[in-house]
Amino acid sequence: MVIAICSSIFYICWLVGLLLRRYDILMFFQQDLSTATPVYWTCVAVIGLYSVSSLFGVVGSIAQNRKMIGIFKFMYWVMAIVLLCVSLAAWILMLVKRDSIVAGCNQYLQDISTSHSPYYTPVQLPNGAIFGKDDCEGAMKRVLIVGGVLVFIGNFLQIYFASAISAYADRLKRNNQHQKLRDLDDYPESKMAVY
Structure with a gap:
């Protein structure tokens, strides 16, 4: 449960930071914006998916739901x-x-x-x-x-x-x-x- 809570907090903060600082991040790669934009949105999608799976881990560990923990386990291994x-x-x-x-x-x-x-x-x-x-x-x-x-x-x-x-x-x-x-x-x- 501690791992799920920590990873949820970490990845949700990272996701919010990416979304709030979008223009700053994209301006850093201004010379090659056509490549940076898809890479940025891919990172947002992956981190968003992992944030949701971390929430599955938190809820699954509290409720001791095997399916939710199974999803969290699978996504954690994929991300690792x-x-x-x-x-x-x-x-x-x-x-x-x-x-x-x-x-x-x-x-x-x-x-x-x-x-x-x-x-x-x-x-x-x-x-x-x-x-x-x-x-x-x-x-x-x-x-x-x-x-x-x-x-x-x-x-x-x-x-x-x-x-x-x-x-x-x-x-x-x-x-x-x-x-x-x-x-x-x-x-x-x-x-x-x-x-």
């Missing part, structure tokens, strides 16, 4: 596997494209610093240096390290929680299999006239 594949793929893609990402960062900094816009001034670090090439390399290294740790720890936790949900669903199934037989007096069609 999807997140494992997507996060590993994204992290590996960042490793493979590391040099081009750093080159893009450096090109962006060079383009901004050479433009004479009245709205932009170069970022100066506390020591007086301007954010430059080595900073892009260092930032990329930190993103890869933190991203790798988050990918592995996050996926381990997701699989652990999915296993705990499966164990609960199996225990609920075993406990509900041994119900008392109903009294035949409750079913009038079972009474036959004796001659």
Whole structure:
């Protein structure tokens, strides 16, 4: 029940945040909006579906409803596997494209610093240096390290929680299999006239 409540709160907040910050998120990908918009709505749909299944988990655990817990268990495993594949793929893609990402960062900094816009001034670090090439390399290294740790720890936790949900669903199934037989007096069609 704790896993269901925590995942419900987390994914509902994430869904609300995505919906409220839609324009901010899409403006970040302004150059390739034709690709970003379907990806955004796919994320909203998947997170919305998972939010609903988490609510099934909360209601199912309170009511001890096997079908609701079964739906929650199935969706949690699907999401754990999807997140494992997507996060590993994204992290590996960042490793493979590391040099081009750093080159893009450096090109962006060079383009901004050479433009004479009245709205932009170069970022100066506390020591007086301007954010430059080595900073892009260092930032990329930190993103890869933190991203790798988050990918592995996050996926381990997701699989652990999915296993705990499966164990609960199996225990609920075993406990509900041994119900008392109903009294035949409750079913009038079972009474036959004796001659």
